[in-house]
Amino acid sequence: MSPTREDQHWMYCNMVTSRRFEEAIAKIYFEGKSPAFNMANGPIPGEMHLSDGQEPVAVGVCAHLTPEDVVTATHRPHHQAIAKGVDLDKMAAEIFGKATGLSGGRGGHMHIFDADVNFACSGIIAQGMGPAVGAALSRKMQGKSGVAVAFVGEGAVNQGGWHEAMNLAAVWNLPFVCVIEDNAWGISVSKETSSAVANNADRAAAYGIPGKRIEGNDPYAIHEAAGEAIARARAGNGPSLIEVETYRLAGHFMGDAEGYRPEGEKDALFEKDPIPKMRARMIGDGMASEEELDRIEAEAAARVDAAIKFARESDDAAPEDALTRVFAA
Amino acid sequence: MTKSNERKLTIARAMAEATAQEMRIDPKVFVMGEDIGPLGGVYGNTRGLIEEFGAERIRDTPISETAFIGAAVGAAQDGMRPVVELMFVDFFGVCFDAIYNLMAKNTYFSGGKFKVPMVLMTSTGGGYSDGGQHSQCLYGTFAHLPGMKVVAPSNAYDAKGLMTAAMRDDSPVVYMYHKGLQGMGWLGTEAGATVHVPEESYTLEIGKAKVVREGKDVSIVSVGMGVHNALKAAKTLEAQGVSAEVVDLVSLVPLDRETIRASVAKTGRLIVVDEDYMSYGLSGEIIASVTEHDISVLKSAPKRVAFPDVPIPFARVMEQFCLPNPDKIVAAWDEMKAA
Numbered sequence: 001m002s003p004t005r006e007d008q009h010w011m012y013c014n015m016v017t018s019r020r021f022e023e024a025i026a027k028i029y030f031e032g033k034s035p036a037f038n039m040a041n042g043p044i045p046g047e048m049h050l051s052d053g054q055e056p057v058a059v060g061v062c063a064h065l066t067p068e069d070v071v072t073a074t075h076r077p078h079h080q081a082i083a084k085g086v087d088l089d090k091m092a093a094e095i096f097g098k099a100t101g102l103s104g105g106r107g108g109h110m111h112i113f114d115a116d117v118n119f120a121c122s123g124i125i126a127q128g129m130g131p132a133v134g135a136a137l138s139r140k141m142q143g144k145s146g147v148a149v150a151f152v153g154e155g156a157v158n159q160g161g162w163h164e165a166m167n168l169a170a171v172w173n174l175p176f177v178c179v180i181e182d183n184a185w186g187i188s189v190s191k192e193t194s195s196a197v198a199n200n201a202d203r204a205a206a207y208g209i210p211g212k213r214i215e216g217n218d219p220y221a222i223h224e225a226a227g228e229a230i231a232r233a234r235a236g237n238g239p240s241l242i243e244v245e246t247y248r249l250a251g252h253f254m255g256d257a258e259g260y261r262p263e264g265e266k267d268a269l270f271e272k273d274p275i276p277k278m279r280a281r282m283i284g285d286g287m288a289s290e291e292e293l294d295r296i297e298a299e300a301a302a303r304v305d306a307a308i309k310f311a312r313e314s315d316d317a318a319p320e321d322a323l324t325r326v327f328a329a
Numbered sequence: 330m331t332k333s334n335e336r337k338l339t340i341a342r343a344m345a346e347a348t349a350q351e352m353r354i355d356p357k358v359f360v361m362g363e364d365i366g367p368l369g370g371v372y373g374n375t376r377g378l379i380e381e382f383g384a385e386r387i388r389d390t391p392i393s394e395t396a397f398i399g400a401a402v403g404a405a406q407d408g409m410r411p412v413v414e415l416m417f418v419d420f421f422g423v424c425f426d427a428i429y430n431l432m433a434k435n436t437y438f439s440g441g442k443f444k445v446p447m448v449l450m451t452s453t454g455g456g457y458s459d460g461g462q463h464s465q466c467l468y469g470t471f472a473h474l475p476g477m478k479v480v481a482p483s484n485a486y487d488a489k490g491l492m493t494a495a496m497r498d499d500s501p502v503v504y505m506y507h508k509g510l511q512g513m514g515w516l517g518t519e520a521g522a523t524v525h526v527p528e529e530s531y532t533l534e535i536g537k538a539k540v541v542r543e544g545k546d547v548s549i550v551s552v553g554m555g556v557h558n559a560l561k562a563a564k565t566l567e568a569q570g571v572s573a574e575v576v577d578l579v580s581l582v583p584l585d586r587e588t589i590r591a592s593v594a595k596t597g598r599l600i601v602v603d604e605d606y607m608s609y610g611l612s613g614e615i616i617a618s619v620t621e622h623d624i625s626v627l628k629s630a631p632k633r634v635a636f637p638d639v640p641i642p643f644a645r646v647m648e649q650f651c652l653p654n655p656d657k658i659v660a661a662w663d664e665m666k667a668a
């Protein structure tokens with residue numbers, strides 16, 4: 001079933017919000033890091049993994065989720081966090097290391113946690129899998145509704161932990177969906193040289209569950225496949241595996257020279273930027289007018305500006321608070 | 330001094346040079362890890378190797394640490410001399426069985442009949458706001474478990490000699506290099522780590538500490554980045570008329586207790602600086618090594634400047650609050666004198 005008009009507006013809004021957010025972060029990230037680029041400096045220090053280009057996966061899946069459902073994400077979590085409804089002000093503040101951040105500055109960009117919408121991360125590859133499967137188990141044991149979705153990169157499927165969690169979800173028939181964002185690269189190592197099969201949906205056969213691959217970074221097709229998988233999980237019929245071909249329009253992290261990419265690859269990806277594509281399709285399909293989409297874009301930009309302003313104006317974390325919250329209060 | 334004697338290298342380049350020189354003379358040496366091929370390692374320590382040795386001997390791996398570290402154990406037992414990289418030491422969680430139950434124990438389990446001559450290189454350390462899964466040192470964790478040697482250079486000269494020694498060692502060696510000493514353009518580097526490195530191949534004895542600054546009032550013992558903090562603190566103390574001796578452990582396993590004890594016997598005071606977590610680790614081991622041997626050499630209770638027992642926070646102000654630094658070392662001295 002293709003997304004309703006309302007779904008499409010929501011999806012487009014979240015894709016644009018995510019992109020504007022990453023653009024704002026990218027700009028601020030370089031503050032204090034020039035002329036000599038040093039990751040430790042500036043208002044946003046540390047590694048920064050942007051999700052530009054991968055927005056269709058986040059919105060196509062999260063369109064089917066409620067705050068109650070559980071999502072685990074990776075080192076590249078912003079697009080999924082936004083689509084899951086993580087508080088944007090507090091997320092921005094966390095990325096700046098501010099006291100008002102989601103975790104008061106303890107976590108940072110690779111550790112976005114928002115209990116209000118059941119969102120968690122791990123910066124260790126594939127380690128969102130176990131917790132998502134465990135949340136699905138907990139829902140089943142408690143007789144509570146809700147499904148769990150683990151987003152991972154295509155590089156994660158070669159981790160032992162990925163396989164173990166898939167099998168566990170299948171053997172216990174849990175309400176779980178694994179969504180693989182295949183952006184073709186794990187840092188500088190290509191999927192081609194690191195995975196024995198081209199289509200990771202084929203791996204579903206190893207667990208006796210449905211597996212589907214979506215080509216072309218297409219938000220509509222992702223929406224449809226995710227809808228089926230999530231409905232199946234909600235109905236108690238067990239887990240599914242989805243792999244989506246997507247594009248990483250940024251470097252692996254900010255500061256990555258991307259010398260490993262074949263010449264021209266990046267330019268070709270920009271041609272396929274999913275945001276202008278979706279905009280054109282919505283207008284072509286009569287699902288939105290130019291004015292409506294302009295308004296969505298303006299609202300997204302304003303929302304991001306407000307979040308960045310909130311983050312910038314918030315107080316720094318208090319240094320000695322580093323020693324608190326190690327154990328439950 | 331001739332011109333070539335003045336050549337300075339970063340630790341990253343010193344490690345790559347040592348590996349290349351060893352690979353030229355020993356066809357059994359090969360390298361495996363994530364992004365160690367065309368990228369040359371996230372921390373630059375395999376740069377240039379794939380161009381010279383090709384993809385057969387310089388193997389980019391899938392993100393499968395359990396598989397390739399376990400594979401290195403098997404290859405080492407079968408006559409190869411693998412060098413493998415665990416990109417950040419923090420990732421040990423996904424592959425520790427291959428490290429401490431296989432790599433570290435197979436020599437013993439086989440009664441010495443299997444040798445496991447491999448090097449596990451891994452990056453350590455924080456200070457640049459990379460958060461709690463990318464900033465740890467974990468020196469104590471690795472050094473605690475028997476069966477693997479552990480080294481941690483503080484400068485490029487030591488880095489090259491240790492790398493060559495590690496590749497020639499018939500036992501597994503964990504080679505822990507600190508990101509803040511590595512000399513990567515995109516990460517600030519402690520200038521004192523980039524030093525003169527001879528062109529020719531040489532080894533540094535594993536298990537031997539170095540007195541890198543002589544003094545008579547207090548011994549400051551550390552490793553890796555901590556050595557540079559100790560040297561800076563020693564300078565400040567010197568201006569106050571205090572003569573601090575600085576001991577660079579260089580190796581954690583075997584631990585050169587003789588050198589530590591001799592230094593403390595001379596100065597009568599001990600401060601241990603450790604970027605790893607405070608409890609159950611390196612700092613306690615150094616202090617015990619002195620006190621269990623001869624407690625009478627101490628004129629005052631020893632002190633430690635270490636990372637508090639909390640996960641490493643992201644926010645710069647929080648992380649800097651927790652990390653050891655020269656001021657904290659000077660403050661430890663002040664407390665010691667006041668006590």
Ligand SMILES: Cc1ncc(C[n+]2csc(CCOP(=O)(O)OP(=O)(O)O)c2C)c(N)n1
Nearest residue numbers: 076123124125153154155156185186187420
């Ligand atoms: C267990 C583990 N090994 C290695 C890394 C280092 N690392 C961080 S991101 C990355 C590549 C991940 O590729 P993929 O899963 O495809 O996600 P992408 O970065 O493309 O979003 C690697 C190797 C890590 N974080 N955890």
